[in-house]
Amino acid sequence: MDTEAVRSFVRAAELGQLRHAADELGVTQQAVSKRIAALERALDVRLFTRTPRGVELTLDGQAFLPHARNIVTGADRAVTAVRRGSRALRIDVLGLRSAQAVILHDYWRSHPGCELDVVTLRVDDPRLAVAAVRAGDLDASFRSVTDPAALPHEVRMIHAFHSPLELVVGPRHPLASARTLRPAQLRGHRIWVPGIAPGSEWAEFYDELVTEFGLRVDAAGPNFGNEVLLDILADSADVATLVGSRDRYAWPAGHDLRRIPIADPTLAYPLSLLLPRANPHPGLGAVIAHFTGLAPLPGKVWLPSWAVTTL
Template structure:
């Protein structure tokens, strides 16, 4: 039996490092410094008597004993949260809007983990176009939105930037003499407008061959061989290829991901800090 109890803050720091794969991202999620996170982990390792994380110049990796301790660490934090929740009041609601061009395949797991970590915080997600979500945010229908850069606005906190490319199915071929078939989201999608502007500026004749209600539908149209689409690699099914250079298409810029939020109490701020850090890790790989 250990004489001293574990420091829950240090346990949380370890879990964040393990989940985000980075001391920097863990510090951002906990709204503290990388040095503070490193110190918490060092003290936890000293308390346990073994190393939890193997540090290298380029990445962090759990040790064998660290991987075994991770499940127990999560259970410890969940029990702690349930104990607090049993004597707390009604659950707080946090409504988050996320652009369809931002919400990648990792989103469900992210939200599930956030909900389990704070039983007193009910997180609701709305997916839509950046323009529509920003309008809802301005009407105070949403507490927070995570969107792409929208024309005419200069507010918001930049979380990260993501490269876009022109993607098609592996065996897709453009028929000579025909306009370039493009799969897009419906208006008012900002990525759709940007892609059209770049094609027009480059003198590329194009036509919308498929207009979908979401990125998943557009990606499916691409893999079905209907045409190409301007998308971030993170959003694509396995096997899609970048055909921009082959077709002589204009390079697309890195597009920022922005957070618009009115703040909130400590519980909501902690959840948003964790979500922001997770998005940065997902985009940067």
């Protein structure tokens, strides 16, 4: 099996667009498309469905993806075993538009010589990220294990940074004209956050947030992605959502969406980093130092009970 075709499939699946996969792999989009087409012929299945916004995995593609990742990892390990030096620092983030990716990009811009491999596991269960760190497939992962007893001894969890939340609303929403909001002002408003997976760290975060401030957080309905969510907010007079202040979102100018900071107290999502206790990647220390140098959040800050400094 052509490992470069498998690698192209994995990156296209993780990034959602052939063009982005091609840019990352340093080849043309046509080359990536040909590789994946050849892989589909060899397997006699369709791996992707093409959409106006990119590519989506078929059921066969979803079944093949974890095995394809193992193939790529195995090939990389084989090369690393005979190549002088070590591979790039591999860090898992929740999404390439997330605050974690933004902070890592800031670090990379200030350290242009560093080799950084930013990946997205696309799993909701933090135990899978723990297993990947433990096995050495990842050097670090932006995940939190909310129950310390579930963390194996070989993996430690440290505080990375706190991500303050903002309310996003359309121009007709009652809170659209506010410059800042207190948590009490969000009561009674529908805060729609599709994609809250049971058992995930963010499910526990929102559970505590609702209990603490009496908010109405609604996760009902399928998650069609950020673009659809932003479209709905633009047309709605009563739906809002919560995002991290550093998270990157783009929408058409006609949407006229508003991102409103929340303060007194600031509602913050604690971002942690999972890493091995023994023999961490030599490039990891400088990344952690970069997090340590971030300015602390001003004023009163609310965090969930499971926020930690070090385990």
